[in-house]
Amino acid sequence: MKAQGRMEEKNRMEDNNEIRERSGHVGRGKLWKPESCFPPGYEHWEQERNGAVFLLGAGIVLSLRFFGRLYRMVKSLYLYVGQERVLREDAREMLISFRGLTQGHWGLCVPFFLFLIIMAFWHYFYYFHRTKSIYLMRRLPARGVLAASCIRGPLLGMAAGAAVLGLLQLLYYEVYLLALPKGCLP
Amino acid sequence: MLEIRSLKKYYRSPLGSVEALSGVELEMGQGEIIGLFGENGAGKTTLLKSILGLQSYEGEILLDGERICRKNISRLSFATCEHSFFPNLTPEAHREFYKLHFGTFRDKRYEALMHFFELPKRKALKNYSAGQQNQFEVIMALCQGADYILMDEPFVGNDVFNREDFYKVLLGILEPEETILLSTHLVEEVEKFVGRVVLLQKGRIVGDKTMLELEEQNRTLIDYVKEVYGYRSDRVERALEELTGGQEK
Numbered sequence: 001m002k003a004q005g006r007m008e009e010k011n012r013m014e015d016n017n018e019i020r021e022r023s024g025h026v027g028r029g030k031l032w033k034p035e036s037c038f039p040p041g042y043e044h045w046e047q048e049r050n051g052a053v054f055l056l057g058a059g060i061v062l063s064l065r066f067f068g069r070l071y072r073m074v075k076s077l078y079l080y081v082g083q084e085r086v087l088r089e090d091a092r093e094m095l096i097s098f099r100g101l102t103q104g105h106w107g108l109c110v111p112f113f114l115f116l117i118i119m120a121f122w123h124y125f126y127y128f129h130r131t132k133s134i135y136l137m138r139r140l141p142a143r144g145v146l147a148a149s150c151i152r153g154p155l156l157g158m159a160a161g162a163a164v165l166g167l168l169q170l171l172y173y174e175v176y177l178l179a180l181p182k183g184c185l186p
Numbered sequence: 187m188l189e190i191r192s193l194k195k196y197y198r199s200p201l202g203s204v205e206a207l208s209g210v211e212l213e214m215g216q217g218e219i220i221g222l223f224g225e226n227g228a229g230k231t232t233l234l235k236s237i238l239g240l241q242s243y244e245g246e247i248l249l250d251g252e253r254i255c256r257k258n259i260s261r262l263s264f265a266t267c268e269h270s271f272f273p274n275l276t277p278e279a280h281r282e283f284y285k286l287h288f289g290t291f292r293d294k295r296y297e298a299l300m301h302f303f304e305l306p307k308r309k310a311l312k313n314y315s316a317g318q319q320n321q322f323e324v325i326m327a328l329c330q331g332a333d334y335i336l337m338d339e340p341f342v343g344n345d346v347f348n349r350e351d352f353y354k355v356l357l358g359i360l361e362p363e364e365t366i367l368l369s370t371h372l373v374e375e376v377e378k379f380v381g382r383v384v385l386l387q388k389g390r391i392v393g394d395k396t397m398l399e400l401e402e403q404n405r406t407l408i409d410y411v412k413e414v415y416g417y418r419s420d421r422v423e424r425a426l427e428e429l430t431g432g433q434e435k
Contacts, residue, residue, distance in 0.1 A: 039272075040272045040275060040279070040283055041272035041273065041274035041275040041279070042274070043274050129273075130273040130312065131268065131269040131270060131271055131272070131273050132266065132268040132269065132270055133269075133270055133271060133272050133273075134270075135238070135240060135264060135266060135268075135270040136264075136270040136271070136272075138238075138239070138240060139238060139239075139240075139259055139260075139262070139263075139264065140259075140287045141256050141257070141259050141260045141287065141288070142256075142287060143256060145287070
């Protein structure tokens with residue numbers, strides 16, 4: 001009897017978890033779930049997240065070219081007299097600004113943002129897949145539920161991506177300042 | 187009262203615009219069970235979708251004197267043969283979703299109907315049979331807590347016993363203020379279930395009678411439908427005669 005009771009309790013808990021997880025909506029005070037940012041029952045959100053992380057990662061990896069450019073630029077500011085490294089007199093003129101050094105840099109993250117925009121449209125078309133759940137979504141009395149379910153995930157991804165890129169930009173600027181000879185600091 | 191005034195709907199096609207509804211006038215009082223009949227392409231689905239605001243139209247559709255908007259849309263529910271549920275979700279997840287968005291959700295009715303039709307609650311709807319999916323679609327439309335329940339061929343794919351059960355259950359559970367507009371081809375089957383019939387042909391209402399009126403005139407629903415649509419009972423015989431008789435001669 002006790003074992004049966006435990007099984008029933010377990011089933012009930014599984015049910016509740018499933019409802020929370022699959023309905024894509026969590027109530028106030030409940031643990032936030034990433035699924036809540038996607039259309040109800042949308043099963044590809046993990047692949048979508050992985051795709052976005054991959055594209056952002058690829059953009060970041062390619063942005064590491066910054067260090068190569070910086071190294072070459074700093075090297076060009078010096079002359080070698082014998083074994084001694086001497087700062088060139090015209091070093092300030094030869095200096096490439098941080099903006100110049102990172103120009104076109106973050107363009108490599110464009111595929112990431114494009115991917116998320118496409119995903120927002122994909123979420124909308126999800127409501128036409130297998131059934132016409134779009135009819136239910138368009139009948140909901142609350143305003144903006146349909147739009148929010150399509151764009152919330154991609155917007156969150158974009159915000160997270162923008163934050164990561166912003167932090168990287170700051171980090172790169174710090175490195176840029178550290179790498180410049182004292183006489184060349186802006 | 188749901189009022190439809192001068193409802194017109196055009197579909198654009200490469201060959202020009204096609205008139206799907208032309209000046210439909212209809213009134214539905216609360217508590218009515220109305221059968222909406224018409225051949226394929228008569229405009230039944232277009233009419234239902236227009237009422238729900240799922241497509242643009244010309245004319246006026248009023249619910250108790252007000253245009254249908256977000257404020258009163260929850261007074262309408264919809265069951266369609268195309269299905270409007272989320273296939274990856276379980277019935278329980280749907281219940282949560284409906285309860286979140288429709289404050290009037292009828293929990294008790296949901297439990298009773300799920301139990302009656304023996305539908306598994308923990309199975310994703312994509313794994314249901316076509317008949318079970320239809321049943322679930324109708325159950326959610328009935329449980330939303332709407333005053334006007336619109337159904338578009340909801341029993342396509344269900345066997346006759348199943349449909350029969352549904353009609354009986356429907357008659358048993360409906361409350362006096364609940365109105366049903368049922369679009370179907372199964373004219374003879376719903377004869378005992380509906381209280382009024384509306385006939386559509388080429389986007390126009392060509393017939394609108396209560397079952398009481400038909401009873402008083404000693405006519406069956408199918409006779410009325412055949413009469414309105416100008417059905418020629420000797421059509422098949424003549425065709426067969428032409429086909430076979432011609433060969434014999």
